[in-house]
Amino acid sequence: DGGITQSPKYLFRKxxxxxxxxxxxxxxxxxxxxxxxxxxxxxRLIYYSQIVNDFQKGDIAxxxxxxxxKKESFPLTVTSAQKNPTAFYLCASTTGGSxxxxxxxxxxxxxxx
Amino acid sequence: xxxxxxxxxxxxxxxxDSAVIKCTYSxxxxxxxxxxxxxxGKGPQLIIDIRSNVGEKKDQRIAVTLNKxxxxxxxxxTETQPEDSAVYFCAASRNNQGGKLIFGQGxxxxxxx
Numbered sequence: 001d002g003g004i005t006q007s008p009k010y011l012f013r014k015x016x017x018x019x020x021x022x023x024x025x026x027x028x029x030x031x032x033x034x035x036x037x038x039x040x041x042x043x044r045l046i047y048y049s050q051i052v053n054d055f056q057k058g059d060i061a062x063x064x065x066x067x068x069x070k071k072e073s074f075p076l077t078v079t080s081a082q083k084n085p086t087a088f089y090l091c092a093s094t095t096g097g098s099x100x101x102x103x104x105x106x107x108x109x110x111x112x113x
Numbered sequence: 114x115x116x117x118x119x120x121x122x123x124x125x126x127x128x129x130d131s132a133v134i135k136c137t138y139s140x141x142x143x144x145x146x147x148x149x150x151x152x153x154g155k156g157p158q159l160i161i162d163i164r165s166n167v168g169e170k171k172d173q174r175i176a177v178t179l180n181k182x183x184x185x186x187x188x189x190x191t192e193t194q195p196e197d198s199a200v201y202f203c204a205a206s207r208n209n210q211g212g213k214l215i216f217g218q219g220x221x222x223x224x225x226x
Binding site for chain 1: 117119147149154155156157158159162202213214216217218219
């Protein structure tokens with residue numbers, strides 16, 4: 001089935017560690033996005049990429065990094081510089097352009113222990 | 114900056130009643146307005162969307178209306194069912210930003226049998 005696969009579903013991070021969340025899509029979409037969701041709140045954009053080998057910061061990029069080496073993959077690294085990383089992370093993709101449907105993955109829960 | 118306000122934050126209705134959720138946006142250049150339904154621990158799923166050249170769109174029990182002059186749009190769910198219980202998010206974006214959505218804060222809808 002076509003879709004967006006995020007892994008792992010649950011991840012625990014110790015203080016000072018970097019962790020990487022995986023996002024893979026087989027929809028042949030050009031654009032991919034990472035959003036962060038805190039309990040009871042809306043989604044905030046971390047990073048986005050509209051083409052391979054290019055990406056831009058969103059509204060809350062500090063403490064995060066991304067890469068886009070392949071069209072189907074857009075991993076997110078939560079670095080030790082992110083002081084409050086506990087959240088639900090959502091990856092999304094779209095064909096790009098204006099007003100095209102944006103599809104979301106099932107999300108990854110990250111907890112700092 | 115761009116902003117989307119969503120109300121109410123929680124909404125409780127009896128099964129069979131209608132539910133209305135309202136959003137206002139600040140960026141007058143916004144022209145694409147999707148609505149997402151999110152169940153606990155899952156990624157958001159698109160339920161309906163509207164573009165700025167249309168004032169109303171309906172899909173079975175769900176409808177969305179858009180007032181560009183007032184910069185607000187609303188989600189209407191008729192004949193609510195318990196399975197409609199979820200968190201609903203509105204969002205807005207504009208042509209040159211592709212999938213870069215600005216989300217509202219979400220509405221937790223509870224449909225009581």
